[in-house]
Amino acid sequence: MGFKEQGGESEKGLIEAVNEQAGELIHLLRCSRAPDSVLAEATAHLQAAMSSLAPYLEQGEGWSVASIASDTPGLGWLENDLTHCMPYSPVSGRRNPVAPSIRMWRDGGEVRGEALFSATYAGPPNSVHGGVIAAVFDELLSMANVISGAAGFTGTLTVKYHRHTPLQQPIELWAVNDRNTGRKQFSRAEMRVDGEVTASAEGLFILPASASDEP
Amino acid sequence: MGFKEQGGESEKGLIEAVNEQAGELIHLLRCSRAPDSVLAEATAHLQAAMSSLAPYLEQGEGWSVASIASDTPGLGWLENDLTHCMPYSPVSGRRNPVAPSIRMWRDGGEVRGEALFSATYAGPPNSVHGGVIAAVFDELLSMANVISGAAGFTGTLTVKYHRHTPLQQPIELWAVNDRNTGRKQFSRAEMRVDGEVTASAEGLFILPASASDEP
Numbered sequence: 001m002g003f004k005e006q007g008g009e010s011e012k013g014l015i016e017a018v019n020e021q022a023g024e025l026i027h028l029l030r031c032s033r034a035p036d037s038v039l040a041e042a043t044a045h046l047q048a049a050m051s052s053l054a055p056y057l058e059q060g061e062g063w064s065v066a067s068i069a070s071d072t073p074g075l076g077w078l079e080n081d082l083t084h085c086m087p088y089s090p091v092s093g094r095r096n097p098v099a100p101s102i103r104m105w106r107d108g109g110e111v112r113g114e115a116l117f118s119a120t121y122a123g124p125p126n127s128v129h130g131g132v133i134a135a136v137f138d139e140l141l142s143m144a145n146v147i148s149g150a151a152g153f154t155g156t157l158t159v160k161y162h163r164h165t166p167l168q169q170p171i172e173l174w175a176v177n178d179r180n181t182g183r184k185q186f187s188r189a190e191m192r193v194d195g196e197v198t199a200s201a202e203g204l205f206i207l208p209a210s211a212s213d214e215p
Numbered sequence: 216m217g218f219k220e221q222g223g224e225s226e227k228g229l230i231e232a233v234n235e236q237a238g239e240l241i242h243l244l245r246c247s248r249a250p251d252s253v254l255a256e257a258t259a260h261l262q263a264a265m266s267s268l269a270p271y272l273e274q275g276e277g278w279s280v281a282s283i284a285s286d287t288p289g290l291g292w293l294e295n296d297l298t299h300c301m302p303y304s305p306v307s308g309r310r311n312p313v314a315p316s317i318r319m320w321r322d323g324g325e326v327r328g329e330a331l332f333s334a335t336y337a338g339p340p341n342s343v344h345g346g347v348i349a350a351v352f353d354e355l356l357s358m359a360n361v362i363s364g365a366a367g368f369t370g371t372l373t374v375k376y377h378r379h380t381p382l383q384q385p386i387e388l389w390a391v392n393d394r395n396t397g398r399k400q401f402s403r404a405e406m407r408v409d410g411e412v413t414a415s416a417e418g419l420f421i422l423p424a425s426a427s428d429e430p
Contacts, residue, residue, distance in 0.1 A: 014254045034271035039229045042264040049260035056249035063334035098313040119278035130369035131306045131350030138346035154345035158373045
């Protein structure tokens, strides 16, 4: 990785700001109990925003965590901001309003991070949705592979839920790439609250054939 | 399940409509390359929508897939619309704009369904994010448990990725509750494209102690 970003710093800031605001709007839509007249008013504003953006919609192929379309490469990862290489990720991307609030950074050979899940991501009462937890683990394990040199495609993901992972509290994220065998990458990850593990995961990831010297 | 819904049909329709529109706005934010002036315009509309909704934000405890807060119970599931019982789910809820487009219905002892993933949910190029796939499996397996009589908390989720799951194509969903042993529920699920399995999952779910006659 390590592509050069298109556009200047100010544009990047505005894109991420509008996505962050969309996240707040999502929270309000998820968590407000508004009467019809207010919903209609909100709808009109949403439609106006959509009309502004629609002419700039990119079409075609190549959509990925790293790009808006095939002609926009991703950005390189930063030691203190690993998600920087996947700006459009639905799990951690700051240019994708569906992503929860997640930070990840490199700490030697390990990935550390922090997540905060709003009610948007609720599953059981007062707890993060099990599916959202699994999604975050997939990204976290991938990041452990990224800092070890390369990221493969997920082959198998196993998530264990030890206890409820709470909403609206900082969740510590941790992951490490254990070992690589040929094209296979094995990684482990945990979510912790006050040092106690709430969920853990193991992943087997497969490197594309061209990225390895073994067949 | 089988709670009575608060509010009339028209309100329900409007809530789901505004959430669907928010989903389209998310798509435009994720997939448009707009200049600063247009982003600023969109931001202003988003802020206006937020100002309308903010006074109606519910506070407190009890957020879940089934409720906006502790005093709003979920809705019962319908044979032809299983997600109806989890309207606020981040994975399948039609009152949560981060959820991808998913339908699930009961077919005898099995769950069948269909998903369509927009670029918002992209992982590798032209493919659904592995984490999003895992999240959908958690919900799908839960639904197999729901139709078998009760849904437990996810204990272990294992997802196998056989090949890429494509964006913007209908994905067939399938799940079955295999067996229940005391408080443990074992279920299996698959995603298929044109009959070919792209990903599969197994889940162990644990019923709360009060929902079982075994300790």
